[in-house]
Amino acid sequence: MPAVTAIVISITVVMNLAIVIGDIVRAEFVVANSREVGVADEWLPALALLKGAGAAGLVIGIAGVPLVGILAASGLTLFYLSALIAHVRARVFHSIAFPALFFAFALGSLVLLLVS
Secondary structure (H helix, E strand, O other): OOHHHHHHHHHHHHHHHHHHHHHHOOOHHHHHHHHHOOOOHHHHHHHHHHHHHHHHHHHHHHOOOHHHHHHHHHHHHHHHHHHHHHHHHOOOOOOOHHHHHHHHHHHHHHHHHHHO
């Protein structure tokens, strides 16, 4: 696996694990952002689980099961695309850079896994 692939996937995993922690501890910025785009507080644990599963799948993918990594990257890409859509629908543009960055890394991971 090329070094750039491992680096991008590692960054994607770390970013997702960080936001999973934010979801679990209900960090103020996470709760405020979720409410602003219309996501109920009760959804945070489920969303954390999905992000955590995606991060775990990426680790499994770079550990030697590429199909799991591709599926995880696909799931995260769709997850963050949905987050971007939620921001646009709610007209919340001041914080759209965060889901955009997560989307870019998830998509980058997916593309790099597909070509390697």
